[in-house]
Amino acid sequence: ASPAEASVFLEDLTWTELRDVIAAGTTTIIIPIGGTEQSGPAMALGKHNVRVKFLAAKIAEKLGNALVAPVISYVPEGNIDPPSSHMRFPGTITISDRTFEQLLESAAR
Secondary structure, rough: OOOOOOEEHHHHHHHHHHHHHHHOOOOOEEEOOOOOOOOOOOOOOHHHHHHHHHHHHHHHHHHEEEEEEOOEEOOOOOOOOOOHHHHHHOOOEEOOOOHHHHHHHHHOO
16 A cells, blocks of 8 residues: 555554655554453443554544554453452452553654
C-alpha cells in the first residue's frame, strides 16, 4: 500500500510500509490503553480494548500524521490477595503499577 492508503494500525504494516509512512510525514504514535475487566454480566471482558482501538484509529485519522500501536490490554485492576476492585470478578487480568509503568515507558521508547 502507498503511504496514503496504509492502515493507521502499526501492527498491520510491514517494516517497509512503516518506513515509508514515516518518510511521508508520520510523526506520532498513539498507545491505546484498554484493560481486561468485568463491567457487569452483559459486557464482554475486553470491551475497553475494542473501544480504545476504534477511538484511537479515529484520532489518528483525524490527525493525519499518526499511527496506532497495539492496544495495551493488561493494566492495574486491583489486588490479587485479597482481591479488590475488579479482581473480585472472574476473568479480570491485573498487573502491578510498577510493571504497568515500565511497560508504558518501554513501549514509548
